[in-house]
Amino acid sequence: MRAVWALAVLGLVGCATQSRVEVAPMASVEAPAYRAAVDQAFADLEARTEGRAPAGSLAAAAVQNFSRTQSFEVVAYPKTASFDRRDRAPGLKKKLGEPVTFRYQIDRQGRCAIGARELNVNGRTIAPLVRADQLATCVQIEIKPVGSTKHDNQYVRVFMTPDYRVYGVSYHDLNSKTGNVKSRRTTVKWDQSEPLSSDSLTLSKQFVPLDLPIYATNAVKASTTQIKIAKGSRTGETCSGWKIRYHNTFGSFVKADWCESDPWPTVVETDRYIAYLSKKVGG
Secondary structure (H helix, E strand, O other), X not given: OHHHHHHHHHHHHHHHHHHHOOOOHHHHHOOHHHHHHHHHHHHHHHHOOOOOOXXXXXXXXXXXXXXXXXXXXXXXXXXXXXXXXOOOOOOEEEEEOOOEEEEEEEXXXXXXXXXXXXXXXXXXXXXXXXXXXXXXXOEEEEEEEEOOOOOEEEEEEEEEOOOOOEEEEEEEEEEOOOOOEEEEEEEEEOOOOOOEOHHHHOOOOOOOOOOEHHHXXXXXXXXXXXXXXXXXXXXXOEEEEEEEEEXXXXXXXXXXXXXXXXXXXXXXXOOOEEEEEEEEEOO
C-alpha cells in the first residue's frame, strides 16, 4: 500500500511539474530524492509476497501457542474524543471509554464451511472467501462481545490458516441483549500478505479488536523486550516478548506488544481502541 502510494505521488508530482514549467525529463528522474523514493517503493512491493514469513522467533512462538488454544478473551477500551473550552489548554481531548469484552472461539473442526459458501447479494453471486482446496487447513475464529450493555454490535468470523494468514472476514449485526444474529452478512476478502486490520470494519456500527500484526510489511519497529501490561485482568504483569510498530494496509499507525507465551497480541493500540488479552485463555 505504501509502495503504491509512493509511486502514485511520484507520478502526480511529475505530471504537475511538466504542466507548469519546462524541465528536461532526465533531470528530474535522476534526482537523488526521486531515485531513493522509487527504490523504496519497489522494495516495499517486493516484500509483499504471500510466501513471506513473519519475524522468525515471534512466528514460531505465536503459531505454537495458537495451535494449543481453543478460546480466549480480549478487553478493549474504545477511544473517544471531546472538545472542552473550559480547559486551560483548550483543544481536542482523547480518553478511553467503557471497556468491552470480546470472546474469541477457535473452530478447527468446522473447516470454515460458512466461509466456503457463495453469497447472493442483490441478485449478484459473490465468490466464497475460502476455496474448497483450502478447507482442510482453514481455521475459523468467531468473535462476539460479551456482557455489553449496548444492543447493537458486530458478530465477526475470521477465516485463516493455522499460521495467521487471513483468507477473509465476515460479519453480521448482533443484538447483544438477546444474542440474536441477523442472517444478512457482509464479507471482506483479505490479501494474505497483509496483517488483519480492524479498519476493514470501519463502516460498521461498532469497533472490533481485529488487528493482528504478524505480517506487517510496513513495520516501523519490531524488537524483543520486556512488556508491562497496564490494564485489564493482567494489570501489572510483565513478560518477555516483542514490540511491533507499523502502518497497516489503510495507512493507520498500529502499536502492538506480544508476550512470547500468548497466542494473540497481548496489547494492541490503534486510533480507535486499546485492547488487552485477558488471563482467561482456553486450553
